[in-house]
Amino acid sequence: MCIVIYKPIGASVPVKHLENSWENNSEGAGFMFPADGKVQGYKGFMTYDELYLAMDNLGFIKNNQVICEVDLVIHFRFATHGGVSAGKTHPFPASRDDKELHTETWQHSHGIAHNGVVSQYAETGLSDTQGFIKAVLSDEDILAKLSHDEDIVFLLKHLTAGSKFLIMSRDNITMLGEWKLDNGVYYSNTGYQKTYNWQTVNYSYSGKSQNKHIAPKKSYLNDEFDAAYYGDCDLCKQPDYLDNSGVCAYCHEEGESEDYCQVCGSGVKDIVFYKHQAYCLECFKDFYYYMED
DSSP: OOEEEEEOTTOOEEHHHHHHHHHHSOSOEEEEEEETTEEEEEEEEOSHHHHHHHHHHTTOEETTEEOOSSOEEEEEOOOSSSOSOGGGOSOEESOSOHHHHHOSEEEESOEEEEESOOGGGOBTTBOHHHHHIIIIITOHHHHHHTTTOHHHHHHHHHHTTTOEEEEEOSSOEEEESOOEEETTEEESSSTTSOOOOEEEEEEEETTEEEEEEEEETTOOOOTTOOOOEEEEOTTTOOEEEEOTTSOBHHHHHHTOOOOBOTTTOOBOSOEEEETTEEEEHHHHHHHHHHHHO
C-alpha cells in the first residue's frame, strides 16, 4: 500500500498530486530532506491540512507547487501492519531503537520510506517496515556501502522484491524497486494521478482476516489473495490492490501459476521457505551466505 514521492532538486510536484495521494492513502504522512549534514524527518501528520501547513511553513509550497531547493521525499501511508498511529507513519530514521523508530521529528544519517509489504519482519509493537529497518537497514556497514557497492544494492533489491524502498543520506539517494518517473519526479505507484471510488470489504492479508478494510469498488479480493500494494495491474491495466508480482486478485484468480521464487521470479519446483518468503535454491544460498557474513 502507501505511496512515496521523491522530488529531486530542480523538480516540482503539483499540490494536486499531494491531495490525490492523501485521498488514496490517508492513514498518516511525513517527509524528509537533507539538512545540517544529516537527514531531517517530520512525520505523524494525521490530516492533510497538518501536512500541508508543515510544508508551507518551511517554504516548500509556492503557486500550488511543491518547490524547494532540496531533495524531498514525501510518504503517504495505507496501513497493513502495526495499526494506525502517528508513530507508524513514514519516513523513519535508520535506527535499531524502537523509540526512535516512532519519533515524529528526527535527524539521522539516513532516512527510509517504503511502499509495499515485508510482512516477515513485522513484530510486536512494530510495523513490517520498522521491523525490516531494525533487522537490516539499520546496519551501519550496509548503509555505508549503499552509494558505491553494487553487490549490496543488488542483494537488497532481491531481499525486498515487490516493494519500493527509498533510502536517503545527506548526499545520496538509493531507490529499490520499480518507480514511475513523471516530469522529473519519482512516484512509487500511480496513486497520485487520481482518486478512486471506495467501498468497505473484507479480505485476507497474510493469513489474517481484515474486516471493514477500505478498497476500490473494482476490487476482487478473496481469502487466498495477499494484497501487497495499490496500483495498475500489469495484466488488465486497471487500478486495484496487487500482489507482489503486480497482478490484481481477479487476474491472479484467472491465471494461477506454479510456485515461484519471490526474489528472482523464476518458477521452479525446489522452493525454500524462510521467514515466510519463497526462495529458489540459488537465491537462498546467496541470501544465506550474505547474512552469515
